[in-house]
Amino acid sequence: MTDLSQNPAGAAPRKHGGSLLEKSPHTKKRNAAETRFKAYGIAAITAGLIMLLVLVTTIVGKGTGAFQQTFVTLNVELLEAKLDKKGNRDLADIKKVTTFGYAPIIKGAMEAVIEELGIETSLKSKELAGILSKDVAAQLRDYVIANPDQIGQTVEFRFLASSRVDGYLKGRVSRDSIVNDKNISAEQLDLVDALAAAGVLEKTFNLDFIFGADASDARPEAAGIGVSMLGSLFMMLVVLALALPIGVAASIYLEEFAPQNWLTDMIEVNISNLAAVPSIVFGILGLAVFINYMHLPTSAPLVGGLVLTLMTLPTIIISTRASLKSVPPSIRDAALGVGASKMQAVFHHVLPLAAPGILTGTIIGLAQALGETAPLLLIGMVGFIASNAPETLADGLLAPNSAMPAQIYEWAKRADPAFYERAWGGIIILLLFLVTMNTLAVILRRRFERRW
Amino acid sequence: MNDMTLMDKTVETQNIKIAAKDVNVYYGDSHAIKDVNVEIEDNTVTAFIGPSGCGKSTFLRCLNRMNDTIDICRVKGDILLDGEDIYDKRVDPVQLRAKVGMVFQKPNPFPKSIYDNVAYGPRIHGLAKNKAELDEIVEKSLRRGAIWDEVKDRLDAPGTGLSGGQQQRLCIARAVATEPEVLLMDEPCSALDPIATAQVEELIDELRSQYSVVIVTHSMQQAARVSQKTAFFHLGNLVEFGPTGQIFTNPEDPRTESYITGRIG
Numbered sequence: 001m002t003d004l005s006q007n008p009a010g011a012a013p014r015k016h017g018g019s020l021l022e023k024s025p026h027t028k029k030r031n032a033a034e035t036r037f038k039a040y041g042i043a044a045i046t047a048g049l050i051m052l053l054v055l056v057t058t059i060v061g062k063g064t065g066a067f068q069q070t071f072v073t074l075n076v077e078l079l080e081a082k083l084d085k086k087g088n089r090d091l092a093d094i095k096k097v098t099t100f101g102y103a104p105i106i107k108g109a110m111e112a113v114i115e116e117l118g119i120e121t122s123l124k125s126k127e128l129a130g131i132l133s134k135d136v137a138a139q140l141r142d143y144v145i146a147n148p149d150q151i152g153q154t155v156e157f158r159f160l161a162s163s164r165v166d167g168y169l170k171g172r173v174s175r176d177s178i179v180n181d182k183n184i185s186a187e188q189l190d191l192v193d194a195l196a197a198a199g200v201l202e203k204t205f206n207l208d209f210i211f212g213a214d215a216s217d218a219r220p221e222a223a224g225i226g227v228s229m230l231g232s233l234f235m236m237l238v239v240l241a242l243a244l245p246i247g248v249a250a251s252i253y254l255e256e257f258a259p260q261n262w263l264t265d266m267i268e269v270n271i272s273n274l275a276a277v278p279s280i281v282f283g284i285l286g287l288a289v290f291i292n293y294m295h296l297p298t299s300a301p302l303v304g305g306l307v308l309t310l311m312t313l314p315t316i317i318i319s320t321r322a323s324l325k326s327v328p329p330s331i332r333d334a335a336l337g338v339g340a341s342k343m344q345a346v347f348h349h350v351l352p353l354a355a356p357g358i359l360t361g362t363i364i365g366l367a368q369a370l371g372e373t374a375p376l377l378l379i380g381m382v383g384f385i386a387s388n389a390p391e392t393l394a395d396g397l398l399a400p401n402s403a404m405p406a407q408i409y410e411w412a413k414r415a416d417p418a419f420y421e422r423a424w425g426g427i428i429i430l431l432l433f434l435v436t437m438n439t440l441a442v443i444l445r446r447r448f449e450r451r452w
Numbered sequence: 453m454n455d456m457t458l459m460d461k462t463v464e465t466q467n468i469k470i471a472a473k474d475v476n477v478y479y480g481d482s483h484a485i486k487d488v489n490v491e492i493e494d495n496t497v498t499a500f501i502g503p504s505g506c507g508k509s510t511f512l513r514c515l516n517r518m519n520d521t522i523d524i525c526r527v528k529g530d531i532l533l534d535g536e537d538i539y540d541k542r543v544d545p546v547q548l549r550a551k552v553g554m555v556f557q558k559p560n561p562f563p564k565s566i567y568d569n570v571a572y573g574p575r576i577h578g579l580a581k582n583k584a585e586l587d588e589i590v591e592k593s594l595r596r597g598a599i600w601d602e603v604k605d606r607l608d609a610p611g612t613g614l615s616g617g618q619q620q621r622l623c624i625a626r627a628v629a630t631e632p633e634v635l636l637m638d639e640p641c642s643a644l645d646p647i648a649t650a651q652v653e654e655l656i657d658e659l660r661s662q663y664s665v666v667i668v669t670h671s672m673q674q675a676a677r678v679s680q681k682t683a684f685f686h687l688g689n690l691v692e693f694g695p696t697g698q699i700f701t702n703p704e705d706p707r708t709e710s711y712i713t714g715r716i717g
Contacts, residue, residue: 260523330560334623336518338573338630339550348572349562 066425069206231401238305247316283375319361356448499679553632559619561611597625617648
């Protein structure tokens, strides 16, 4: 008899001969390719994560300084002889005293604190006041105008220290780096050390950075992002009020009512194209149409909002159409089947089901618009220093303002390194907003997503 | 199948509810329905049978103008409901659909509560003056849909949470809630298990007392069980139309016989 393990004569040889316990060369090759591919994938993800980590650490490392500021606590004697010579507390007379008139008072307050603490220094009174911000006189004047009855009293104030002093406490400025700096001297730093040791000068959390207004080139320590945050807020209001209804209406019409023909196809293609148009193009369009032709005010959040609306519309339309499309046709059939009109079917059944998707798309569109800088360059929302927060809605929309990303760009441009720190701080705030909005979008999607 | 019971089914002469004359339907260039003439009687279950793609669903959807939602679909010929042409320019399809209700192949309850599913039709047509009347309509419809006992304690629960058979009966209840005169059913049992199918079939037989029911089905047994009249479609043609008993036991056309005996389809 023949051996059973051998092929019978004449039969075709087996294609998958050999033991299963041993890998064939072909299998080995395939497995190796798969392993390699997985390794590439892991490497790519790792590279991405490392970059993200570097980005976040850099931003946090460089930006956290902006949230702290050095303050000097001083008792200031508001001398009547200097501030209200006539002594009748007439506001018009008090207002006549310019910030220069407050300089002696500030100098006096500095001298007093040095005497009180017994600090030995060869600095003149002008140099003593030099460790304070140039903003101090204005701060003092605002206080006196607001409280004229305090003239003649001694009041405790928290004054901003100058950006050099602030930088010295944060490690940005050192004794070596100030050798050629005319704004600060080694003696002044000695004084700063002594005041810091006495607790008069200290570094604390700076709420004004988050809520305050931008300041001029000479006073980086006083600059805040708050007013441009309001500018961004008003722009987002405009975008939301225009882009959401227009976008949703356009999508509903295109998706549910429009006939399928070359015209709607053209519109569809062009909406997709618009989504890919660089934002600066929308900026120049806004400049030409809204400012040069319609004569809307420059630097106004209303114009910024209009430009960003143009930019956000395609995003909203595309995501709204996608979520309308994902509502199964059986729901429309069901509504039509019981005698609902097309509009009733859409508004009673399709739209509520598509709403989470529409909201998600809108939030992502808004987040995109919030971080957009380029179109704002062209309509004058950069380089403008908004010193006061808008008080009314109309003011907020029409008064010149900046926006968060434009403010960051502006700070990054300025020479003083103290502004550089604030640019990073601004980025932290902007990113916080964007992360919050995107998280909200993800939560909405997860929460209300319906599986069919 | 017991031939005797089929033969025993009596078909009384009744009013013609829907009359289709020389109906042709085109999807773009393809000719889906060719010269169909059929008369559907009141208080009768009429079954449309035929192999897949033969046009029976298309024809059914012509009866309440659901095909209007498809851009490329064109309908020619006359379809008369109580003697009125439903494709007349003056006819609003929305008004027509309130009169000719439809139940679909896949149960498609709205993702709302059971109560709202049924109440939706009466609400948009203004059939109830107040909440009490609406409650009454909902209960009556759910009872007619033979699902009241199963859902009466959870009317606020979502309709999508019911089982497939329950969902389909809910859809039937929803369709009857608008008080239609004709009920179109497009393979209402194809997604259901045998028990749910039996329940729905029983329900269809009960509905006959008040409505003219037209049902499209792939199951010849189902057509034989529930219908009094049967129409056999093949390749867009209405091959044969007659009393169910006759179609299943003594078909005139060889194609009908081939289909029923399983040779084509």
